[in-house]
Amino acid sequence: MRFRFVGTGDSAQTPCFGCDCQACGRARVISSCQRGPCSAEFWVNASRYLLDAGRMDLVESCERERPAAIFLTHYHADHVQGLLHLRWGLGASIPVFGPKDSHGCADLYRNPGLLDFRAGLKPFKPIHLDGMTVTPVPLLHSKPTLGYCLDDGGTKLAYLTDTLGLPCETESFLRDWEPDVVVLDATYPASHMEPKNHNNLPMAVQIIDRLGCPEAYLTHISHRLEADVLRDPSQLPANIRLAQDNLELQLGMHLAAS
Ligand SMILES: [Zn+2]
Numbered sequence: 001m002r003f004r005f006v007g008t009g010d011s012a013q014t015p016c017f018g019c020d021c022q023a024c025g026r027a028r029v030i031s032s033c034q035r036g037p038c039s040a041e042f043w044v045n046a047s048r049y050l051l052d053a054g055r056m057d058l059v060e061s062c063e064r065e066r067p068a069a070i071f072l073t074h075y076h077a078d079h080v081q082g083l084l085h086l087r088w089g090l091g092a093s094i095p096v097f098g099p100k101d102s103h104g105c106a107d108l109y110r111n112p113g114l115l116d117f118r119a120g121l122k123p124f125k126p127i128h129l130d131g132m133t134v135t136p137v138p139l140l141h142s143k144p145t146l147g148y149c150l151d152d153g154g155t156k157l158a159y160l161t162d163t164l165g166l167p168c169e170t171e172s173f174l175r176d177w178e179p180d181v182v183v184l185d186a187t188y189p190a191s192h193m194e195p196k197n198h199n200n201l202p203m204a205v206q207i208i209d210r211l212g213c214p215e216a217y218l219t220h221i222s223h224r225l226e227a228d229v230l231r232d233p234s235q236l237p238a239n240i241r242l243a244q245d246n247l248e249l250q251l252g253m254h255l256a257a258s
């Protein structure tokens with residue numbers, strides 16, 4: 001499986017406007033340390049699929065390689081804002097899958113342009129692409145939200161953002177499914193004791209531990225979490241890494257971020 005993190009930041013992104021913490025300072029100097037809107041992409045038989053569409057250069061990216069479809073986790077702006085421009089493009093329509101959400105975001109449903117919004121996905125009902133099974137799983141967030149479990153017959157990867165904990169049925173599905181790689185929301189540092197809508201680091205570590213997953217990446221990372229991990233890297237167990245924008249994973253083999 002070829003899977004790439006496109007953006008790994010929270011909605012403030014890194015660097016965060018006006019902040020001079022260590023993570024923000026570093027990201028202003030080293031562009032590869034910046035974190036954009038949380039999103040990813042994967043390829044199946046040379047077809048490209050997007051997981052969320054919040055990046056602001058979505059049009060340029062789709063001009064380079066037109067996606068076969070877009071899977072949305074949910075309709076918060078940081079996950080869909082790129083669609084506001086992309087929709088007015090020309091050519092064949094682009095299927096958009098996502099959770100059942102009667103509101104969507106802004107006027108996307110009323111003025112979809114070339115976006116073909118499909119009916120809300122049923123949790124746990126797999127979609128079969130040519131060479132990949134995608135199973136949507138419910139998450140716990142302030143809007144209807146789905147994670148996506150990707151299985152290409154060789155590798156299983158669970159992409160789980162935005163969420164605070166996991167619903168019982170999702171956790172038991174994942175235990176039976178036994179992912180090789182988990183990508184999980186970890187927005188806040190440990191000092192953020194009562195997080196809303198997103199995990200803090202200890203919660204994310206506990207979930208990964210309960211799932212018994214050998215390899216995990218954290219995403220939707222705030223500058224505060226990153227600054228805290230820079231201060232004390234020992235908070236991260238050996239099998240868990242902070243994801244990075246542009247980091248590409250291939251069949252469990254990690255290619256360097258470009
Ligand atoms: Zn900062």
Ligand SMILES: [Zn+2]
Nearest residue numbers: 074076141162
């Ligand atoms: Zn959200």
Ligand SMILES: [Zn+2]
Nearest residue numbers: 011076078162
């Ligand atoms: Zn988000």
